Amino acid sequence: MSRKIDPRIKRTKRLFxxxxxxxxxxxxxxxxxxxxxxxxxxxxxxxxxxxxxxDIDDLMEQTINEIxxxxxxxxxxxxxDAHFTNGSNRLVSFLEHFYRNAxxxxxxxxxxxxxxxxxxxxLDIVIYxxxxxxxxxxxxxVPNEIVAASVLGIVTWWLExxxxxxxxxxxxxxxxxxx
Amino acid sequence: MSRKIDPRIKRTKRLFxxxxxxxxxxxxxxxxxxxxxxxxxxxxxxxxxxxxxxDIDDLMEQTINEIxxxxxxxxxxxxxDAHFTNGSNRLVSFLEHFYRNAxxxxxxxxxxxxxxxxxxxxLDIVIYxxxxxxxxxxxxxVPNEIVAASVLGIVTWWLExxxxxxxxxxxxxxxxxxx
DNA sequence: GTATTTTATTGACACGGTATCAATTAAACA
DNA sequence: TGTTTAATTGATACCGTGTCAATAAAATAC
Numbered sequence: 001m002s003r004k005i006d007p008r009i010k011r012t013k014r015l016f017x018x019x020x021x022x023x024x025x026x027x028x029x030x031x032x033x034x035x036x037x038x039x040x041x042x043x044x045x046x047x048x049x050x051x052x053x054x055d056i057d058d059l060m061e062q063t064i065n066e067i068x069x070x071x072x073x074x075x076x077x078x079x080x081d082a083h084f085t086n087g088s089n090r091l092v093s094f095l096e097h098f099y100r101n102a103x104x105x106x107x108x109x110x111x112x113x114x115x116x117x118x119x120x121x122x123l124d125i126v127i128y129x130x131x132x133x134x135x136x137x138x139x140x141x142v143p144n145e146i147v148a149a150s151v152l153g154i155v156t157w158w159l160e161x162x163x164x165x166x167x168x169x170x171x172x173x174x175x176x177x178x179x
Numbered sequence: 180m181s182r183k184i185d186p187r188i189k190r191t192k193r194l195f196x197x198x199x200x201x202x203x204x205x206x207x208x209x210x211x212x213x214x215x216x217x218x219x220x221x222x223x224x225x226x227x228x229x230x231x232x233x234d235i236d237d238l239m240e241q242t243i244n245e246i247x248x249x250x251x252x253x254x255x256x257x258x259x260d261a262h263f264t265n266g267s268n269r270l271v272s273f274l275e276h277f278y279r280n281a282x283x284x285x286x287x288x289x290x291x292x293x294x295x296x297x298x299x300x301x302l303d304i305v306i307y308x309x310x311x312x313x314x315x316x317x318x319x320x321v322p323n324e325i326v327a328a329s330v331l332g333i334v335t336w337w338l339e340x341x342x343x344x345x346x347x348x349x350x351x352x353x354x355x356x357x358x
Numbered sequence: 359g360t361a362t363t364t365t366a367t368t369g370a371c372a373c374g375g376t377a378t379c380a381a382t383t384a385a386a387c388a
Numbered sequence: 389t390g391t392t393t394a395a396t397t398g399a400t401a402c403c404g405t406g407t408c409a410a411t412a413a414a415a416t417a418c
Contacts, residue, residue: 008365008414031210031236034404045367050406057210110289112339119336142352145340146333150356153332154325157298160291161324173321177329177356187385187394213375224396229377 013052015042017063025103030110064114067104071097071121088175090125091151095167098155106159115152123148150177192231194221196242204282209289243293246283250276250300267354269304270330274346277334285338294331302327319357326357 019042023033033056039046053059071094078093098105108114126148130140140147151174158170165173198221202212212235218225232238250273257272277284287293305327309319319326330353337349344352 004416006364006415012366035406036404046405047368047407048366051365055406110291112289116339141355145336146352146356149333149336150329151332153330153335154328156332157324157328160295173325176320177325185386185393191395214377215375225376226378226397227395230394234376 009052012044012048013062015044016049016052016059017066018042020059020063021104024107027107030107060111061113064108064111064117067101067108068117068121071118075121075125088129088171090128091174092167092171094122094125095155095171098159099163099167102159102163109156109159119148119152122151126151188231191223191227192241194223195228195231195238196245197221199238199242200283203286206282206286209286239290240292243287243290243296246280246287247293247296247300250297254300254304267308267350269307270353271346271350273301273304274334274350277338278342278346281338281342288335288338298327298331301330305330329356 016038019038023038023041024030028037035046035049035056038056038059039049049059053062074093074097075090078090109118123144126144130144130147133139154170154174158165195217198217202217202220203209207216214228214235215225217235217238218228228238232241253272253276254269257269288297302323305323309323309326312318333349333353337344
């Protein structure tokens with residue numbers, strides 16, 4: 001019995017995901033994206049695609065899962081060495097991760113499912129931040145959801161505009177907004 | 180020479196737009212939307228579609244233009260009878276318009292072009308609001324773009340969650356956030 | 359290292375939607 | 389009422405999808 005994954009499968013799935021990401025990064029019109037195009041970019045046969053994915057949405061979903069896994073790892077690190085000054089260093093890690101993958105996230109955030117999951121992560125950050133502020137006697141005067149939605153709006157705009165501020169500078173604006 | 184528009188054209192274009200909107204409102208999967216489906220819903224022939232639109236994107240764009248035209252009209256009214264208390268009554272009109280057409284806007288805001296145009300309208304509102312505050316000596320401490328992006332994030336979330344607050348209540352939260 | 363198993367490739371297929379056309383029917387206009 | 393314009397109809401070539409059986413290539417087991 002094959003306990004380990006066949007290296008061909010691992011390679012094939014990696015190539016398809018890389019192909020999708022590279023096409024997305026090039027601003028390839030998402031509504032015109034075909035399995036053909038993805039397979040060509042991956043330098044694999046079209047039929048091979050269907051051995052691993054139901055359709056493009058399926059590939060997209062699996063790719064999203066991996067990206068968010070990465071984001072989670074990044075945030076985990078940020079929590080552990082927390083010498084935070086104003087409870088916002090998780091937010092900075094979050095923004096730095098988006099900054100590094102701006103082209104990808106800019107497109108991905110159009111996807112409703114993806115955005116909902118990013119929202120959930122942001123909400124966690126806000127709740128954590130909110131707890132920190134509560135201890136200092138400076139609670140938010142609006143629901144955490146509204147704070148998170150607000151931050152997501154700012155991040156989306158920031159990516160659309162080509163990240164005009166550094167992650168740190170943007171974080172300051174966001175924190176400033178909630179003084 | 181035909182100075183006036185042929186009533187058949189007017190009727191046909193209206194039917195196609197109504198068909199698109201009704202399908203969108205029903206949460207019809209946008210990526211699977213076909214010209215066939217739209218023509219059937221409009222009770223018109225598929226070939227007739229191509230007499231008026233290049234493709235679905237074209238129909239979408241023309242429909243977006245009309246919706247935003249309506250939004251502009253709404254806001255124009257709000258400015259004229261402005262007995263504003265805190266400079267935010269344009270914002271309330273904006274939210275009321277979105278509230279009335281929540282199902283449609285919720286889907287439309289996924290469209291990048293549409294969102295950019297709504298952002299521009301919001302930015303106008305924020306600038307107007309900002310001027311008002313400046314006179315009172317309470318300027319925003321962040322760029323207007325960031326305020327607008329923040330509001331758009333909140334509105335997007337509000338629509339996705341099925342408008343859990345009334346337009347007035349939400350406006351209060353937003354204004355509160357910028358105290 | 360050879361045999362066995364699993365994956366990838368190839369070429370073929372039916373299906374459905376696209377975009378366009380010429381011919382015909384129906385409606386609007388003058 | 390005659391002329392113009394729009395809508396319908398049926399046909400067409402084209403392209404992407406999803407699946408399949410046969411074959412080639414690579415990985416694993418012995």
